[in-house]
Amino acid sequence: MKQVREPVRVKWIWPVLVAIILLGVPWYLPQGSIEPIILGFPYWAFISVVMTIALSFFLGYVILNWWSMESLLDEDSEKNRAGGGQK
């Protein structure tokens, strides 16, 4: 049987996700500051850009490595060859 993996039941994923999300919002930086400007972005927005890229990478990693449930359907249809359960 192929291993079944479901993202919601992998506990560590969610604190990491929340950390990436919260670091991308400038609530912890001194209000009113601008400099330095990096590639046209004020530093805090640049941090947010970097964290958004990290977010996309992380979600991609989770999708590819921690999501695999379809084998359940194969097993199920093997068990109920006659039924199938489709409408």
Next chain:
Amino acid sequence: MNLPFIGWHGVIVIVAYALTILGSTLYLATRGVKRNSLSGFYLANKGLGPLLLFFTLFSTQYSGNTVIGYPANAYRIGFAWWQSVPYMVLVIAGYLLFAPRLYVVSKKYGFVTPSDWFDKRFNSKAVTLVATLLMTYGLLNYLLEQLVATGQAISGLTAGVIPYIYGVLFLLAMMLVYVSMGGLKAVAFADFINGVVILTGVLGFLFLAWTNFGSLSSATQNLVATAPQKVEVPPIQTSINWISMYILVGIGAAVYPQAIQRIYAADSEMTLKKSLLRMAWMPFLTTGIVFVIGIIGTQAFPGLSKMQSEQLVGMMANVIAGKSAFHYWFMMLVFCGVIAAIQSTTDSVVLTLSSVLSNDIYGKFIKPNADEAEKVRWGKIVGVILVFLLLLVAWKPPATLVEIFTLKFEVLIQVAPAFLLGLYWKGLSKTGVLLGMLSGAVLAGGLTFSGIKTLWGWHGGVLGLALNIVVSVIFSLLFPDKKEEQERAEQAYSWVVRD
């Protein structure tokens, strides 16, 4: 968006573009469509492959508002509007909360609409009815917004050569033909063409804006000198608002009925995974690009009022189009991109609305024993009637686009706990989920109607969702379902849990 330079050329391009979409869709995507089957018609027989699924997810999610309204937001808000990129990425995180499980459950039980899940899980007419009505209301609002956007875009883009209502009628008629002939297969195919045009238009527009009005860096330097509040670390209230937007869009857009149907329609788990993987990067190419366009616009057209800034993209396009024949015709492509973005959202909403009418309202409440062909037919006919009724409302368009955008989320997001909790916790009871949805919708709707968009930075929809979850849990504990009902509910998903 006013492009007075276009006029009759714009009319010709619009007609040609619409006919191209209609012709190629009818020719390539209506053969073999099972029009007598709910799943065959509304879900492309659950056989969408990676390319079409990706493009239909993409084009459906990004509407005309993304292309026209978002640069205006970046113009007004400044760098804090970067939030539009992460909040679109977070839609994928929203999917990860429920889509993996819902996908296998939907395949096993042959779901067609989101309400099928409510029916299976809660086995309560009241719960299914309230969820269906909330979704119908949200979808109608959403559709109304798209119709208004279509009319404004066409009359703006053709400088009034095509009056508002004729423009909408024309595009709508084209769309209804391919939607009713090909169902989701045709919608996904049209979304593919529209998606390519949106991406080309947006990327090309950035290049031309950058070369004509100066780079992002020079716009930023200019803002530091002229409007530093748009470049500074924003106040804490804005950060809260930012996080609130993450929840509203991240969860709201993932539980859109049309988004849920796209989960059902994937031909395999791998297809769904591949499409979502790509979707996680698309915000950079769409909301990210239009964000930069909006910031560049601050240097090109400083000092615009709120209403004037809504015309920003049109103003930029006017200047660019005047440069050469190439620029002129490229702006025509951008103009098709705007129409494409609106149309690709509208067709999906129309189809989903029709599926809710046929599978849920007719098939569950009016005539449950009707055959599928009859249900599909009913959904098509009533769908068309509703669309035309909405068109009458759309004649008097409301204020700016962005304010209507949040309104639909407020209501649609209230079905989220039934998925986020209902897929994992057998204790979520009929009473709990019903009162949760109602209280959430009342709070969110009440705040919106009383003109309070946010409280301490939190959006009405998010506050409604929070209340919804609390009420769902408390009333599920106070009024649990009977033990055998809980066991039956658990059977809907317990077979996926292997520990």
